[in-house]
Amino acid sequence: MKLLQLLAISAAVLFWIGWSKPASAETTQPNIVFILADDLAWSDLGCYGHPWHRTPHIDQLAHGGMRFTNAYASAPICSASRASLLTGKTTASLGFEFVTKNAPGRQSIDAPTALVAPPLTLNLALDEQTIAERLTGLGYVTAFFGKWHLNQHHGRYLGWSPTHGPAQQGFQVAEEDFGAHPYSWGRKSPMALTEEGQFVEDSMVDRVCRYIRQPHERPFFVMASSFYVHTPVRTPLKWLTDKYDQKIPADAKNRAHRIKYAAFLETLDHHVGQILESIEASGQADETLVVFFSDNGGHPEYTANAPLRGSKWNLYEGGIRVPLIVRWPGHVRPGTESDVPTIGYDLPSTFVHAAGGNIPDGEGHPISLNVANSAKDGDRDLIWHFPYYHPEKGYAKAKPHIGMDDFAVSKTKPHSVIRRGDFKLIWFAEDDRVELYDLAHDLSEQSDLSAAEPKKSAAMKQALLRYLQDHHARMATPR
Numbered sequence: 484m485k486l487l488q489l490l491a492i493s494a495a496v497l498f499w500i501g502w503s504k505p506a507s508a509e510t511t512q513p514n515i516v517f518i519l520a521d522d523l524a525w526s527d528l529g530c531y532g533h534p535w536h537r538t539p540h541i542d543q544l545a546h547g548g549m550r551f552t553n554a555y556a557s558a559p560i561c562s563a564s565r566a567s568l569l570t571g572k573t574t575a576s577l578g579f580e581f582v583t584k585n586a587p588g589r590q591s592i593d594a595p596t597a598l599v600a601p602p603l604t605l606n607l608a609l610d611e612q613t614i615a616e617r618l619t620g621l622g623y624v625t626a627f628f629g630k631w632h633l634n635q636h637h638g639r640y641l642g643w644s645p646t647h648g649p650a651q652q653g654f655q656v657a658e659e660d661f662g663a664h665p666y667s668w669g670r671k672s673p674m675a676l677t678e679e680g681q682f683v684e685d686s687m688v689d690r691v692c693r694y695i696r697q698p699h700e701r702p703f704f705v706m707a708s709s710f711y712v713h714t715p716v717r718t719p720l721k722w723l724t725d726k727y728d729q730k731i732p733a734d735a736k737n738r739a740h741r742i743k744y745a746a747f748l749e750t751l752d753h754h755v756g757q758i759l760e761s762i763e764a765s766g767q768a769d770e771t772l773v774v775f776f777s778d779n780g781g782h783p784e785y786t787a788n789a790p791l792r793g794s795k796w797n798l799y800e801g802g803i804r805v806p807l808i809v810r811w812p813g814h815v816r817p818g819t820e821s822d823v824p825t826i827g828y829d830l831p832s833t834f835v836h837a838a839g840g841n842i843p844d845g846e847g848h849p850i851s852l853n854v855a856n857s858a859k860d861g862d863r864d865l866i867w868h869f870p871y872y873h874p875e876k877g878y879a880k881a882k883p884h885i886g887m888d889d890f891a892v893s894k895t896k897p898h899s900v901i902r903r904g905d906f907k908l909i910w911f912a913e914d915d916r917v918e919l920y921d922l923a924h925d926l927s928e929q930s931d932l933s934a935a936e937p938k939k940s941a942a943m944k945q946a947l948l949r950y951l952q953d954h955h956a957r958m959a960t961p962r
Contacts, residue, residue, distance in 0.1 A: 512622065512702040512838050513811065514771040516695065516762060517614075517830075518755060519568075519706065521561065521630060521713040522795055524781025524788050525804040527748060535730050537749050540756030541808065544775060548810030549819045549852060555902075556779045557827035559795055559802035559869060559895075561713075562604075562632050564778040564827055569613045569633070569652070571831035571847035575868035575899075575956035577611070579604045585636050592872050594879035597913045598897055598959035600871040605635040606647040614831045615653030618704045621838045626656035628691045629708035641666070654706070656694065662687030664710035665717045673719040679726075683719060688754045692761035704834070707758055711751035716785055718746045737784065737890040744785040769812045772837055776827070777805035784890055792887045792928040796873045797895040798909060799885055799928055803867060811837070815852045824902060825850050826865050866950055867900040870912065870959040887927060897959035901947040908933075908943040912959050917944050 525531060529538045530545040531552075557567030558574050566572075566579040574580045581590075583605050590600045607613075615625040627649040634644035642659075643649065649657035661667035662685040673683060691707045718724065723746040731742055755775065762768050780802040781787075783794035793799025807825065809815055814837075828847040836842055836849035848863070873895040874881055882893040897912040905923035910916075919933040919940045933940040951958070 511770060514699070514702050514767055515618070515623075515704045515834055515837065516758065516771055516773045517704070517706045517834075518758060518773070518775045519565075519629075519708045520751060520775070520777040520806075521709055521711060522779060522782050523712055523748075523751070523777035523806060524786045524794075524801070525777075525791060525806055526788060527712075527781060527786055528806055530808075531806055535727070536745055538752040540752050540759060541775060541806075544755070544759060544773065544810055545808045547812075547817045548773070548808055548815045549821055551807035551809070551825060551850075552820060552822045553824045554776070554805055554807030555803045555824065555826040555865065555867075556777065556805045557803075558867065559779050559797055560873075561778055563869075565631075565633055565708075566607050566611075568776075568778075568827035568830050569607070569615075570611045571614075571828050571845050572611070573828055573846055573866050573868065573954070575866060575951055576846065576954045577607075578955075578957050579607065580869055580957070581871045583632060583635055590872060590875055592875055592878050596872055596878075596896075597962070599962055600897065600959050601957035606644065607633040607652065609647065609651060611652075613653045614834055615649075615655075615704065615706075617653075617831060617835050617840065618838060619653055619655070621835070621840045622701055623704045623838065624656070624699065624701050625654045625704045625706075626658075626694055627654040627706045627708065628658055628660065628694070629662070629687050629706075630710050630713075631659075631708065658690050660687040660690060661710065664713075665715045666710060668717075672717070675719050675721040677721050679722045681720070681722065682750060682753050685754060688757055692757055695758070695761040696765050702838070709751060709754060711754065712744065712747045712782075712785075714782060714785070716740070716743050716747050716782075718743060718750065720746050720750065723749060736787070736888065740785050740890075741787075772811040772814075772834075773809070774830070774833075775806065775808040776830070778827075779803065780805060783892055787888045787890075789888045790927050793885050794893075797885055797893070798867050798869055798898055798900045800907075800922070800926065801887070809850070809852060811852065821851070823851060824865055862904070864946060864950070865900075865902040866947070868951060868956055869895070869899065870897045870957060872896060899947055899951060899956075901943050901950070903943055903946070906939065906943065908940060908947065910944055910947055919943070 530542040556564045558564040562582040563574045563580045584603050634647035637644045663683040727742045727745040780795045788801030791801035793801035832842050832847040833850045882891050885893040899910050907920045909918045917933050918931045920928045
């Protein structure tokens with residue numbers, strides 16, 4: 484019996500090692516498919532415990548890889564988050580903390596504010612090195628499809644700039660297309676679809692799938708940047724809204740919006756399924772690293788972020804904690820889970836490391852894909868910086884308090900955050916006030932410990948402000 488037990492343990496150890504091979508220059512460079520969702524909440528997916536959202540393809544991706552429970556976007560808003568995850572820098576270092584606009588200037592708020600936000604950043608600077616440029620230097624062909632949102636709007640909302648678009652930031656293939664998202668509808672809505680299982684063909688997703696299936700002589704990096712589940716949340720899939728009308732409880736808050744949102748989310752899942760199917764069809768699934776991520780937390784009027792407080796546009800957990808799923812056959816053990824804190828600006832280093840390149844000095848760390856070796860990765864500080872007000876229109880009428888599952892837009896004021904271990908400190912610029920939370924015991928950020936833990940609060944505040952100063956962060960200033 485003891486011999487059998489010893490053999491079983493040895494087999495288990497060998498199996499674990501087999502799923503934990505480190506990337507190196509000697510290993511085959513994987514293809515990399517990076518799927519970026521837009522405004523997808525941490526708690527939205529079935530594999531993250533949502534009670535009625537149906538996301539079978541994303542759930543299957545998680546079943547075949549690693550699901551991260553402490554993953555964060557670099558910012559609570561689109562452009563800033565994307566700039567950070569492309570460059571491996573914090574928004575404070577980049578000076579890119581808000582969304583791009585049509586013209587330079589400052590925020591125009593419809594109510595008096597104590598501070599003035601920094602000037603708007605319109606374009607990701609061309610001298611910033613992106614994921615695409617790093618991987619091109621390692622022999623990759625790089626391709627971008629979908630939402631860019633890192634340049635001044637050109638010609639139309641979200642239009643790519645001929646001077647600061649993906650092609651100017653290192654992507655050798657760059658195809659602009661709204662697909663079937665409502666952004667592309669104009670004044671005409673598509674005809675309602677009533678046949679169960681029928682989806683509208685999405686030309687942007689089709690472009691991604693065609694690119695993946697075509698022959699490649701070199702490893703490729705594909706960034707599939709979805710427009711879903713960003714507003715406007717509208718869908719022609721009547722069969723799907725009818726399904727959720729039957730499924731969502733009658734007493735659910737904001738039920739009408741949530742029915743449409745659930746259908747919208749299942750459409751995103753369908754698109755992910757198409758991309759995963761194209762990877763299988765290419766015959767290179769075993770040589771392909773797939774990463775699924777969201778650019779920020781969920782929209783407060785359409786989804787419940789509980790148990791997290793806050794939403795898109797603020798730095799409570801609901802605004803920045805997001806789903807992260809990684810599948811890499813032979814390197815990531817299927818069906819595993821990691822609770823190590825990681826953040827969007829870790830992605831460039833992660834991709835470079837997987838490709839066998841040297842990790843440059845910077846703020847991002849390669850994400851550990853081996854649970855057994857990842858505990859030490861949770862010791863570093865994570866930083867967020869948001870020196871703006873939100874909403875710009877409707878600020879006067881927005882809720883004064885940022886709550887949980889209140890399905891309303893709240894007043895967001897300039898604030899910055901440091902997470903150290905399980906503790907998270909929020910510094911509010913208007914009144915130099917802090918809040919401190921122990922996320923291990925208070926995930927919903929309901930018990931402010933700043934008064935009970937004055938030394939810890941002071942030390943973390945000092946570290947945060949020192950970081951902002953050392954990195955020349957742009958600050959909101961008094962009027």
